[in-house]
Amino acid sequence: xxxxxxxxxxxxxxxxxxxxxxxxxxxxxxxxxxxxxxxxxxxxxxxxxxxxxx
Numbered sequence: 468x469x470x471x472x473x474x475x476x477x478x479x480x481x482x483x484x485x486x487x488x489x490x491x492x493x494x495x496x497x498x499x500x501x502x503x504x505x506x507x508x509x510x511x512x513x514x515x516x517x518x519x520x521x
Contacts, residue, residue: 477483
């Protein structure tokens with residue numbers, strides 16, 4: 468591994484697919500990935516707000 472190349476550890480297969488899509492820079496794939504990221508963020512915010520209420 469080159470010193471200027473970031474290394475990654477893939478835990479879930481979905482993450483590997485998302486990582487593979489990023490360098491392709493295809494608008495449709497980029498939009499789908501962006502939507503999935505936004506959905507994940509929304510779920511995390513909702514879970515966080517429920518936790519804070521407790």
